[in-house]
Amino acid sequence: MSDDTVLYDSPTEFLHEVAEKTGHCVAQSVIPRDDGTYVCACSCERWEVIAPSRTEGLRLAREHTGSLP
Numbered sequence: 001m002s003d004d005t006v007l008y009d010s011p012t013e014f015l016h017e018v019a020e021k022t023g024h025c026v027a028q029s030v031i032p033r034d035d036g037t038y039v040c041a042c043s044c045e046r047w048e049v050i051a052p053s054r055t056e057g058l059r060l061a062r063e064h065t066g067s068l069p
């Protein structure tokens with residue numbers, strides 16, 4: 001059977017997994033603002049900064065998650 005079936009077979013486990021990720025750095029966003037700067041936020045909800053450019057925002061996001069080389 002497909003992976004979809006596995007997913008539907010264990011909805012409780014799936015929801016538990018999502019809940020576990022709340023508060024963790026699993027996704028970062030860099031959103032342009034009206035004034036030309038970018039607001040960077042993280043799924044952990046403990047990090048939000050303003051960056052002067054999208055590139056800088058992405059760099060800060062990587063720095064936040066500790067994935068810089």
Ligand SMILES: [Zn+2]
Nearest residue numbers: 025042044047
């Ligand atoms: Zn984070």
